[in-house]
Amino acid sequence: MAEETTNPTPAEPATAAKAAPAAKPTSPAAAKPAAAKPAGHAAPKGPPLATLTPELAQLQQHFGESIITPAPYVGVLVNDLSKLRDVMTYVRDQLGFDMLANVTAVDYIKEGYLQVVYHPQRSKGGQPITIKVRVPRGSDPVAPTEVAVPSLTPIYAGAEFQEREIYDMYGVRFEGHPDLRRILTWEGFYGWPLRKDWHEPYYEGDTKPFDSRWPGGHHELAEERVPWGDNVNYPPGFDPLNFNSDPDAGLYDSMLSGVPNAPIGPNGHAQQAPQPQGVGAAVSVYDRNYNTLADEEELQTDQIIVNMGPQHPSTHGVLRMVVKLDGETVTDLKLALGYLHRNHEKIGERNTWLHNIPYTDRLDYICGLANELGYVITVEKMMGIKPTERAEYLRVIMAELTRIESHFWAIGFLLNDLGAFYTPALYFITERDLILDLFESVTGSRLMCNYMRFGGVSRDFTEDQLAHARELAFDRIPRKIDELEQLLTENEIIKARTIGVGYLPAERSINYSLTGPCLRAAGVPYDIRRADPYSIYDRFDFEIPVFYGADVYDRYRVRVAEMRQSLRIVQQALNQIDQTKPGDIQAGKKAYNHRVPAGEAYGRVETPKGELGFYLVSDGGQNPYRYHVRSSSFINLNALKEMTVGHKVADAVVILGSLDIVLGEVDR
Amino acid sequence: MGLMGTGILKGLGVTLRHFIDTYAEDLKYILNKSGVQQPRPLRRQSPKNRGLVTVEYPRERLPLPENFRYVPFLVYDTEKQDDKCTSCGICAKVCPPQCIWIVRTEDPITKRPVPQPKEFYIDTTICMNCGYCAEFCPFDAIKMDHDYELSYYPTQEPHARLVHDKSRLTKPDTYHASIHPTDWHRELADRAAEEAKKKAAAEAKAKAEAAKPAGGAAAAAKPAPAPGAAQPSAPGPEKPAQADADKGSRE
Numbered sequence: 001m002a003e004e005t006t007n008p009t010p011a012e013p014a015t016a017a018k019a020a021p022a023a024k025p026t027s028p029a030a031a032k033p034a035a036a037k038p039a040g041h042a043a044p045k046g047p048p049l050a051t052l053t054p055e056l057a058q059l060q061q062h063f064g065e066s067i068i069t070p071a072p073y074v075g076v077l078v079n080d081l082s083k084l085r086d087v088m089t090y091v092r093d094q095l096g097f098d099m100l101a102n103v104t105a106v107d108y109i110k111e112g113y114l115q116v117v118y119h120p121q122r123s124k125g126g127q128p129i130t131i132k133v134r135v136p137r138g139s140d141p142v143a144p145t146e147v148a149v150p151s152l153t154p155i156y157a158g159a160e161f162q163e164r165e166i167y168d169m170y171g172v173r174f175e176g177h178p179d180l181r182r183i184l185t186w187e188g189f190y191g192w193p194l195r196k197d198w199h200e201p202y203y204e205g206d207t208k209p210f211d212s213r214w215p216g217g218h219h220e221l222a223e224e225r226v227p228w229g230d231n232v233n234y235p236p237g238f239d240p241l242n243f244n245s246d247p248d249a250g251l252y253d254s255m256l257s258g259v260p261n262a263p264i265g266p267n268g269h270a271q272q273a274p275q276p277q278g279v280g281a282a283v284s285v286y287d288r289n290y291n292t293l294a295d296e297e298e299l300q301t302d303q304i305i306v307n308m309g310p311q312h313p314s315t316h317g318v319l320r321m322v323v324k325l326d327g328e329t330v331t332d333l334k335l336a337l338g339y340l341h342r343n344h345e346k347i348g349e350r351n352t353w354l355h356n357i358p359y360t361d362r363l364d365y366i367c368g369l370a371n372e373l374g375y376v377i378t379v380e381k382m383m384g385i386k387p388t389e390r391a392e393y394l395r396v397i398m399a400e401l402t403r404i405e406s407h408f409w410a411i412g413f414l415l416n417d418l419g420a421f422y423t424p425a426l427y428f429i430t431e432r433d434l435i436l437d438l439f440e441s442v443t444g445s446r447l448m449c450n451y452m453r454f455g456g457v458s459r460d461f462t463e464d465q466l467a468h469a470r471e472l473a474f475d476r477i478p479r480k481i482d483e484l485e486q487l488l489t490e491n492e493i494i495k496a497r498t499i500g501v502g503y504l505p506a507e508r509s510i511n512y513s514l515t516g517p518c519l520r521a522a523g524v525p526y527d528i529r530r531a532d533p534y535s536i537y538d539r540f541d542f543e544i545p546v547f548y549g550a551d552v553y554d555r556y557r558v559r560v561a562e563m564r565q566s567l568r569i570v571q572q573a574l575n576q577i578d579q580t581k582p583g584d585i586q587a588g589k590k591a592y593n594h595r596v597p598a599g600e601a602y603g604r605v606e607t608p609k610g611e612l613g614f615y616l617v618s619d620g621g622q623n624p625y626r627y628h629v630r631s632s633s634f635i636n637l638n639a640l641k642e643m644t645v646g647h648k649v650a651d652a653v654v655i656l657g658s659l660d661i662v663l664g665e666v667d668r
Numbered sequence: 669m670g671l672m673g674t675g676i677l678k679g680l681g682v683t684l685r686h687f688i689d690t691y692a693e694d695l696k697y698i699l700n701k702s703g704v705q706q707p708r709p710l711r712r713q714s715p716k717n718r719g720l721v722t723v724e725y726p727r728e729r730l731p732l733p734e735n736f737r738y739v740p741f742l743v744y745d746t747e748k749q750d751d752k753c754t755s756c757g758i759c760a761k762v763c764p765p766q767c768i769w770i771v772r773t774e775d776p777i778t779k780r781p782v783p784q785p786k787e788f789y790i791d792t793t794i795c796m797n798c799g800y801c802a803e804f805c806p807f808d809a810i811k812m813d814h815d816y817e818l819s820y821y822p823t824q825e826p827h828a829r830l831v832h833d834k835s836r837l838t839k840p841d842t843y844h845a846s847i848h849p850t851d852w853h854r855e856l857a858d859r860a861a862e863e864a865k866k867k868a869a870a871e872a873k874a875k876a877e878a879a880k881p882a883g884g885a886a887a888a889a890k891p892a893p894a895p896g897a898a899q900p901s902a903p904g905p906e907k908p909a910q911a912d913a914d915k916g917s918r919e
Contacts, residue, residue: 204766208764208766209760209761209763209766210766212769213757213760213761213763213766213769213770214755214757214760214761214768214769214770214772215755215757215770215771215772215781216771216772217760217770217771217787217789218769218771218787219769219789219791219831219833221791221831351764354762354764354800355762355764356764357798358796358798358800423683426720427686430720434713440733440735440736441734441735442735444733444735444736444737444799444812445736445799448796448797448798450798450799458799458803459735475716483682486678486679486681486682487678487679487682487683488679489675490674490675490679491675491676491678491679492672492673492675492676493676494675495675590804592761592762592800592804593761
């Protein structure tokens, strides 16, 4: 499931000394913010260094011990930034880690550096490796870092959005990135929100629980505090009365001129870009196809830019697709994200370990229980505890039922996007509601279940609830999946609209870090339940359905086949659960103030949407020092442009539907 | 494969079947309903059901499962005429969005904390209904409610209505027993077991004291606090829990 968390092997003094200088030179720059911050979090002193796995040892041998050194706890550190691309190319081509599962960063404010963490993995399966680089935080807290990290987009296309996110949240500059703009916050946002010295409006404290709540807790409405007081940060010289900005100028200009990061002129538009003229003012003069004589018989079409969303039923939430059209054909596509951004990760770092469980429900709210499972098993790995047998079975039953209801939802709304308005969707929502009824009776809530705990689950199934689950798993849902196939699979209209649409071959899918049903529809049998088994999935007999069309139709067929396999798992689990002890759902004593040993872990599970990973760093306290969510919905969107360009605008909607994103997880 | 259009026809067959089944289902329902009282639907539909069934909220309602959780309430012990809450503060600490505010009562003379909340607020605009407060309360003093139809007229202070204070939060334990019968019986059994254990321990202690030859007076004095210990709102476990909570909050 996860990489090893803490490593008991004592650090060799020689290697420790070698690793230390990398952190040194920047300390003066960080001394001030570190001192200004009240004591609370600190990266552990003298943490143990990782023992190298065979792959990492090979990497070290190839590049030399001065470039690759063991990092604290897990993985290796690349000491020379200019060598990063060479290292990653070697990792991809020679070691076979062809998929960049996760990229994130951590702000070690006391040590004065930002650490960028890469988790490449093999699409054939196995655990990911961890590779880290460090950049000094820089002296200016609102400017991006002076030292830039080479962008990995030429090696792993899936790094594009993730690097933009790191730039947006931490201000790490990536050299050679094709479109390094803010992604979740808006252009013009002041500061880097995930840095430890950045405080949100109405900031109360670094960690919960807040002291103002007890024992002298007089209620105060946050809304009644003065919004223009010292609870909000403004850039120096900011004048709210004359504020006038066009946050989308960079977006449109990069689409019109084809020049990313064109310098913004005083009028707010890129300088190289031609000024748009005419109706809609979005048509670029240069992009117009001034036809040669030979083209004159063809229909003359203009290029226009259309904003689809953020309020649009086809975008499954508040996603905004900016498409450039030539007639009806999509020639370019960009995404404007972040309309649902609430900085889940910052909230997660304020929370205690336990507080985070109900928040994970709100990531991908269609399959909350699967998210909880991912978080809980990552923390359990760090704490070194194991849930009870019965809890394991209950978790699997819940997670697989979640997969079924999520796929029902995905297929229903894919059909909506295809124009089969609400008949299929409502048929499947009926079935989904029956599963949610079970969730409600067991956990108390339909979507925001808050069911998993560290070392167990919160409630056992009663006999009635088990009977309800059996009725669904053995009788009702199999029948309904058959009916679904009768209704849709052979339908000629669906086939005509979906076969060959949104094609993305296997190698490109892997390069884009695509996971979940979309990757399996491209013929890559990658499913974490098999590739890197967690929980008790090794006990069940099930298959990983794979199709080879790599188009919307096969993504649909993979989902149907997966629902049948999930059903098989639920049936086996329901048969085996009788052998466990009823009521035995919590390992150890139930606690609310967990302390997780200092260390870090990357844990992942296969949710209905793909790989959901949690990268957690603990400093030994009650709160996570770093809480990162590797969200499959977000990373799958990387590939949307390549899937869509060349298709008609109506197909763009369908292709997006086939990716099955949930904005709660995209924007976090 | 096959004749063009067969796939569509097969699909249309499914919708037609749904259409007919739904009417058949309705017919059954109407025939059932011919009696005087409105049958209350016990579940959305049985797994055997083939048509579409709509629960016509708010005219019809599904019964809520016992575990259903919505904004919490405080339990008032009707037997002892006292709040169950001891203002230990655990609920305020486990609350993920930190929507619970408690003011602890202090003894006016000694300034020592009294196990009773002076003020208690839950900001329902923030509450995420996760149920941690009820789950981790060591005194079964806060429980999740079934009343999910919270709406207020925007009169003078719309916010004030959504911030539940102690008087709005407090509900009798009979109400708790009525909506959570299983939990209530388990709590009763737990409490009875605990008291039996305490009693047994006290008796064993008394016996041991009595066995000592010189401890006649002590043996007579010892059993006296045992029945008394059960009377004020559970002072036994409260002190260590508070100490524990204090430790937790200081990190």
